[in-house]
Amino acid sequence: MTELPTTAALLPDSASATGSLRGSVASRLLPQTRFGGPIPWVIAILIALVVVAAAGGLALRNLAENARADLSDAVTVQIIEANANLRASQTDAAAQALTGQKLVTSVRVVPEAELTELLEPWFGASVGSEDLPIPALIDVELSRRATAIEIEQLQALLESQAPGARVDAQSNWLRPVYEALAALQYLALALIALVAFATAAAVWLAARSAFANHRDTVEIIHLLGGTDAQVTGIFQRSVARDAAFGAFIGLALGLGAVWVLGQQFSSLDSGMIAGGGLGLRDWLVIAAIPLAGIGLALVTGRITIALALRRML
């Protein structure tokens, strides 16, 4: 009875083990909370916000790019002349002069009926009459985006043919809109950065709290020869589980919100809004958000626990 059991283990080779504990063992060393704590849900809300912000930012980028692509390689020539006959002759002359230019790929004189139809909702049935003349419009497609000097050269070319002609680069009309869209994109990026910071802060607080709650267990593990890597691994399992749960719940919530918003905007039936649709690459970026969230939580958790362990012997 006094003899030591013969199977009491000797640890000749394993005594220098420094790796992580096996999964099932590590998971038992800290009591599992079955997602009862607030952290998975905080992460879910934060990830949902990032998904919505990212989807919004990507949609705005697509919208701006599509609009820019449509408009940047074109100019509009307005023939501003009250006399209808003179306006018609100047329009023909301007169209002819433009057709021969190297930069110009196509010239289309917008029919008066089309202009009238466009303006009628605002000016009423009298639009286009002698009382309310409207300028003639020429849509000019260019082989590339024109520089300011080239626009001035086109203007100069038309001076002699049509003194009332005015050349407008279409991209200039929408510059304030582009600038507003860019500001919104930066806002979305700032929101994502803020939420990422909040996620890291939440994980930091949770890891510190978990460490404080289980400090006795950590001390015992240390005194029995556990390494910092093993202790960190135990906590990281817990952080990873909470973060994964929260991230995928957050993704589902965020996608739901994006879908609802998408339905709302698509019902507007606006050509410009249609340019803000999300492509495959955008969806892949959105799908990567929960993974990035889990990664951020793991790194934050690891750093937090490592710093706490450094204060112990």
Added chain:
Amino acid sequence: MNERVSEIVKFDNVGLRYGTDPEVLSDLSFTLFPGSFYFLTGASGAGKTSLLKLLYLAQRPSRGAIRMFGKDIITLPRVRLPDFRRRLGVVFQDFRLVEHLSAFDNVALPLRLAGAREADVIKPVSDMLEWVGLSHRAQAHPATMSGGEQQRVAIARAVIARPKMLIADEPTGNVDPEMALKLLRLFEALNKRVGTTVVVATHDVHLLKKVPNSLIMRLNKGRLSDPTGALRFPPRTSTVASAEALP
């Protein structure tokens, strides 16, 4: 790690204070040799637990030098401490079992931390639990166990990996005399069969006489009584103070 050393532990002029309080241990100089059996005695508050904390590497001294297994542990980076701790078995006065782990998992912890395969854990742990009479309580959690049962789990955990040095703080304080003797015989078996150096802190003088040729270290107000200088310069073949010589 497998180097042969002539001494397990060597303290040289070691002092320990907590914060700015007066020293709880002063001028400790002694050597513990491989395969020896030491009793550490002294009144409550004499500094026994503080000395044990230094021995099981839960505390660094405020001054002096400590060598353990041939290495200066004062300057040892903390990342290397686990290697040394794995060569120690510790029975804490308050047991320090992991509350949410079963008795089996508590005993298995040193093996698992050392990287033992799960297949190599089950039999030794089961045998050890059987030896301390707790086979039927293998799945019980500490909160549901009596003090004596917890103490036996703590002892099983301390010896499961056959440590090079076993440090026990009042290991028989919560068990009946029969179990106390049995546990002491386990320590003796470890000491004689495996060559484990054993340090047992106790104030039970009857216990001291149960282990022939054991050495006595007596602490008094943080200082080791060493009238003959034997603790500082111990003879390899004789005791510092023979347990049989005690009243």
